[in-house]
Amino acid sequence: MKYKRILLKLSGEALMGDRQYGIDPKRLAEYASEIKQIHEKGVEIAIVIGGGNIFRGVSGASNGMDRVQGDYMGMLATVINGMALQGALEDAGMQTRLQTALKIEAIAEPYIKRRAVRHLEKGRIVIFGAGTGNPYFTTDTAAVLRGVEVHADVILKGTRVDGIYTADPEKDASATKYDTLTFEDVLKKGLNVMDTTAFTLSQENELPIIVFDMNKEGNLVKVCEGELVGTTVSV
Ligand code: UDP
Numbered sequence: 001m002k003y004k005r006i007l008l009k010l011s012g013e014a015l016m017g018d019r020q021y022g023i024d025p026k027r028l029a030e031y032a033s034e035i036k037q038i039h040e041k042g043v044e045i046a047i048v049i050g051g052g053n054i055f056r057g058v059s060g061a062s063n064g065m066d067r068v069q070g071d072y073m074g075m076l077a078t079v080i081n082g083m084a085l086q087g088a089l090e091d092a093g094m095q096t097r098l099q100t101a102l103k104i105e106a107i108a109e110p111y112i113k114r115r116a117v118r119h120l121e122k123g124r125i126v127i128f129g130a131g132t133g134n135p136y137f138t139t140d141t142a143a144v145l146r147g148v149e150v151h152a153d154v155i156l157k158g159t160r161v162d163g164i165y166t167a168d169p170e171k172d173a174s175a176t177k178y179d180t181l182t183f184e185d186v187l188k189k190g191l192n193v194m195d196t197t198a199f200t201l202s203q204e205n206e207l208p209i210i211v212f213d214m215n216k217e218g219n220l221v222k223v224c225e226g227e228l229v230g231t232t233v234s235v
Contacts, residue, residue, distance in 0.1 A: 002226030005044040005120060007147035008035070009140060009157045012050035012081055014214060022053060023081065028088040034220045035125065036092050043224050044120040046150055047127045048143035049085055051077030057135065071135030075102060078139055082129035083107065095124045101133030101142070113149050120150065140198035148205045155207060156223055157194070158214025163231035164191055180232045193233060208234035 010031070017024030039045060054077035060070025079100055086096045097119045098108040108129060109115065119126045131142040140157075147155045164186075167175040178185075183203040186193055193199055193209060202209055212223050212230025222229045 001038075001041055001043055001224050003043060003153040003224050005150070005152050006038075006046070006224065007143055007150070007152035007155050008045060008047045008220075009143035009155060010047065010049045010085075010214065011159065012052035012054060012077065012139075014053075014158065014160060015049075015081055015084070016053045023084050025088075028084055029092070030217075031085070031214070032088040032092040032094075034214070034217070035089060036094060037218075037221045038224045039094055039123070039125065041221070041224070042123075044123070045125045046116070046120060046146060046152060047082075047085065047125065048131075048139055048146055049078055049081045049127065049129070050139040051075070051081060051131075053077075054080060068135040071137075072102075075130040075133070078131055079104060079108065079129040082127045086127055089125055095122075096127060097124050098127045098129055101128070101130040104130075116146075117150050126150075138195050138198060140194040141201065144194070144198045144201045144205075144207065144209075147207055148201065152207070155202060155209045156220070157209055157211045158220070159211060160213065160215055161211075162213035162216070162229075163211050164193055164233070178231045179228055180234070183233060183235060186233055202233075203235075206235050208232060 015023045017027035051074045055073045057071030057074045061067040086098050089096045099111045100108040101111050103110045116126050128146045131139050163177045165175040169175045210232045
């Protein structure tokens with residue numbers, strides 16, 4: 001395995017499957033099975049999950065809600081997704097811990113870096129919920145932050161597109177995919193990989209990002225084996 005410790009970022013929207021809202025149990029089970037394959041190969045796995053399938057602070061604000069209030073609701077949405085994923089991983093036979101940036105001690109451990117690392121060393125999958133615990137941030141930023149903190153080798157951004165394209169492939173049929181990019185390339189070309197805060201944090205800490213299609217069976221294993229799947233952004 002090329003990567004010993006990974007930080008997997010899954011978007012909340014990915015959990016919807018074919019639905020318009022919420023969580024698709026079939027999609028959860030598929031993700032659990034993909035994650036199990038790399039777990040069995042000894043990869044240490046930390047996961048940050050988004051909340052966009054349930055609530056986004058920005059959308060709340062655009063409907064007149066206080067942004068900070070909306071962002072806390074979004075953070076709680078990531079905890080709901082984290083609990084759902086935790087259940088699916090445990091059903092598939094893996095040991096897990098959910099740690100949250102906001103304390104909700106009846107259902108999750110509070111985030112403690114040293115404890116998280118110890119869980120990873122013991123082969124437990126650690127899911128980080130509630131983002132960074134602060135409004136005005138995203139779960140992409142939480143993913144990079146936690147990735148840097150636990151010394152992950154790479155951020156794996158599992159999406160429904162298979163990498164970074166010259167233009168949005170869902171809108172422009174002539175768009176072509178990049179296999180590798182440097183952080184500088186991404187900035188120069190104005191490509192959209194993650195929000196600026198997340199991207200800068202990754203660049204400053206020289207933590208590579210791989211954007212790949214999480215919905216294609218076997219892709220996660222391939223990525224961890226070092227196969228050129230998706231697009232890699234590094235120094
Ligand atoms: N959020 C936040 N601080 C964080 C992470 C998330 O306030 O550190 C809120 C924010 O409102 C965001 C929502 O949680 O819109 C859901 O996260 P995100 O949009 O990143 O989820 P994804 O797009 O990955 O599903």
